[in-house]
Amino acid sequence: MTLLEIAWHFFTVSLVAFGAATSVTPDIHRVLVETRHVMTEEQFAGLFSMSQAAPGTNVMFVTVLGWQVAGLAGALTTTISFLGPTALIALFVERFGTRYRNAKWHISIRRSLAPVTVGLLMSTGYLLQRSAMSPAGVALAIIATAVLTWSKLTPLWLTAVGAILGAAGLV
Amino acid sequence: MAEVGVGEQVAVPSSSLRRAAVSPWRLMRTFALVGLCAFGGVMPWVYRAVVEQEKWLDEREFAEMWSVCMILPGATSTNVAATLGYRLGGLRGASAAVVGLLTPPFIIVLIMAVLYKRYGDVPAVHGAVRGITAVAAGLVFATAVKLAKGQPRKSVVAIFAVAACVGISILKWPLMGVVGALVPVSLAVEWRTAK
Numbered sequence: 001m002t003l004l005e006i007a008w009h010f011f012t013v014s015l016v017a018f019g020a021a022t023s024v025t026p027d028i029h030r031v032l033v034e035t036r037h038v039m040t041e042e043q044f045a046g047l048f049s050m051s052q053a054a055p056g057t058n059v060m061f062v063t064v065l066g067w068q069v070a071g072l073a074g075a076l077t078t079t080i081s082f083l084g085p086t087a088l089i090a091l092f093v094e095r096f097g098t099r100y101r102n103a104k105w106h107i108s109i110r111r112s113l114a115p116v117t118v119g120l121l122m123s124t125g126y127l128l129q130r131s132a133m134s135p136a137g138v139a140l141a142i143i144a145t146a147v148l149t150w151s152k153l154t155p156l157w158l159t160a161v162g163a164i165l166g167a168a169g170l171v
Numbered sequence: 172m173a174e175v176g177v178g179e180q181v182a183v184p185s186s187s188l189r190r191a192a193v194s195p196w197r198l199m200r201t202f203a204l205v206g207l208c209a210f211g212g213v214m215p216w217v218y219r220a221v222v223e224q225e226k227w228l229d230e231r232e233f234a235e236m237w238s239v240c241m242i243l244p245g246a247t248s249t250n251v252a253a254t255l256g257y258r259l260g261g262l263r264g265a266s267a268a269v270v271g272l273l274t275p276p277f278i279i280v281l282i283m284a285v286l287y288k289r290y291g292d293v294p295a296v297h298g299a300v301r302g303i304t305a306v307a308a309g310l311v312f313a314t315a316v317k318l319a320k321g322q323p324r325k326s327v328v329a330i331f332a333v334a335a336c337v338g339i340s341i342l343k344w345p346l347m348g349v350v351g352a353l354v355p356v357s358l359a360v361e362w363r364t365a366k
Contacts, residue, residue, distance in 0.1 A: 056276020
């Protein structure tokens with residue numbers, strides 16, 4: 001798979017990544033593993049979940065998949081082609097959408113999206129939760145939810161606790 | 172915070188005009204720190220930095236920007252960095268925020284990929300990834316609760332949130348179908364109740 005082909009695929013897929021970037025994972029999987037055979041099923045799954053435990057946006061899975069296909073050049077290619085054009089679109093919406101910020105229809109559209117966003121977030125949490133399905137993992141997720149909702153504790157500490165408990169085989 | 176929300180409804184100068192410009196360096200530093208610390212989805216950390224620490228936006232403004240960036244294609248966090256960077260510091264601000272957000276995790280995730288290739292089979296490493304994932308799930312849930320608390324009509328939020336969650340997680344409907352079905356209804360409710 002040439003860099004241009006990689007760039008084109010990640011660019012086109014990014015355009016339909018509404019809601020959450022990880023929602024297009026099945027299509028990336030289809031091309032990289034099933035159609036082009038540039039990595040194995042195990043490599044794909046391993047790299048994907050590893051990237052979800054890394055700091056930063058969970059879209060970095062496109063970075064490690066690009067790296068697996070074509071090294072550093074591949075990582076740069078997938079990252080830029082997936083995130084660059086869509087960030088430009090967001091910028092245009094901010095640039096040309098803001099003049100109507102105070103229009104009733106504009107306020108209503110923005111307000112009406114927020115409740116749905118809360119639901120999409122719950123779905124994402126549920127999805128993450130499923131991959132840590134042991135009872136202790138569920139308990140840890142519930143405790144983390146409560147602590148982070150009602151305190152201003154930095155989530156980094158809880159993340160460290162989670163990593164230690166997991167490494168000790170307790171989760 | 173309240174007066175910003177009210178000011179937005181009245182047709183006075185838009186909230187972006189009342190805000191002082193933020194330097195590209197400050198944006199880059201703030202977003203780089205977010206990119207460096209954020210485990211399990213970057214948006215909760217963006218929320219902490221932008222709303223709770225820097226106070227660049229209030230909860231409702233943030234929820235709205237987040238929703239728009241979520242509906243737009245691409246990665247929500249990168250879209251928010253571009254949008255907020257642009258609103259606070261123009262094109263330079265947008266570039267600074269996006270580069271700041273992506274550079275640290277880009278480097279770290281590649282180092283991790285190299286290490287993972289070598290040590291991924293070690294049970295302790297595997298377990299640590301599971302533990303981090305569980306906390307990440309909690310962080311996402313907590314963010315959902317916080318966002319819902321910032322909305323004016325809690326019962327409306329609850330109904331639409333549960334409907335969206337059931338559609339995607341339990342019925343496994345396509346994301347666009349669920350969003351496409353719920354947003355018009357939510358919009359109608361919002362339109363009728365808006366003054």
